Amino acid sequence: ETFSVRFPNRTIVVSKVLREYYKEKFHADVDAIPNGIEEPPSRAPEEIRKKWGLEKGRYIFFIARLTPEKGAHHLIRAFREMGTEMKLVIAGEGLHSDRYVDQLKKLAAGDDRIVFTGFVTGATLDELFGNCYLYCQPSEIEGLSIALLEAMSFGCCVLSSNIPENLELVEGVGFSFETKNVESLREKLRALMERPEKVQMAGMVARRRALTEYSWDTVAKATEVLYRELKR
Numbered sequence: 001e002t003f004s005v006r007f008p009n010r011t012i013v014v015s016k017v018l019r020e021y022y023k024e025k026f027h028a029d030v031d032a033i034p035n036g037i038e039e040p041p042s043r044a045p046e047e048i049r050k051k052w053g054l055e056k057g058r059y060i061f062f063i064a065r066l067t068p069e070k071g072a073h074h075l076i077r078a079f080r081e082m083g084t085e086m087k088l089v090i091a092g093e094g095l096h097s098d099r100y101v102d103q104l105k106k107l108a109a110g111d112d113r114i115v116f117t118g119f120v121t122g123a124t125l126d127e128l129f130g131n132c133y134l135y136c137q138p139s140e141i142e143g144l145s146i147a148l149l150e151a152m153s154f155g156c157c158v159l160s161s162n163i164p165e166n167l168e169l170v171e172g173v174g175f176s177f178e179t180k181n182v183e184s185l186r187e188k189l190r191a192l193m194e195r196p197e198k199v200q201m202a203g204m205v206a207r208r209r210a211l212t213e214y215s216w217d218t219v220a221k222a223t224e225v226l227y228r229e230l231k232r
Contacts, residue, residue: 036216071138
């Protein structure tokens with residue numbers, strides 16, 4: 001981190017939260033330019049129906065590297081105590097060790113509503129994003145979450161932990177719960193499941209923000225401005 005502000009002419013970070021972090025820790029002014037997103041395709045739930053029996057609007061979706069800080073264990077604990085016919089889809093692989101993934105599967109054991117897909121990409125991932133009831137991100141730490149941004153671009157209603165990095169994306173367009181608090185997460189999930197019209201409206205607003213404020217055109221223009229300033 002020290003090198004990243006000491007040696008370059010300018011430093012780019014991907015979020016306003018990180019910009020404030022650098023200012024507080026290093027007394028350095030860095031530039032906040034986020035990751036970009038493209039408008040995604042719309043796909044019917046064909047592959048995901050064949051593989052996992054998933055139907056449009058009948059599952060909660062989460063995707064991440066399956067490591068403890070991403071918080072999948074909080075989501076499973078919250079979901080298991082809910083009396084719903086919806087499914088919970090956990091997508092992703094572990095990192096270096098499958099020990100945590102094994103722990104997650106033990107937490108989910110006996111509940112056939114919980115589906116582990118493993119690593120997914122391409123059209124299958126597009127289907128998972130595009131057909132979920134809502135996208136949930138219970139992470140404990142983030143930079144700027146690409147998965148959360150992708151979910152918004154698909155028009156998903158988003159529910160995230162209330163860490164500052166997530167709130168930067170979802171505040172005003174999505175919903176949040178107290179980080180690491182399983183009961184808070186369960187209450188928010190339950191409330192959103194009872195209000196499908198609210199979920200649908202929130203997804204439309206989230207999509208609008210993602211495709212305007214975080215489009216690659218917007219990101220490229222901001223980066224170009226920075227590079228031109230360096231030439232002066």
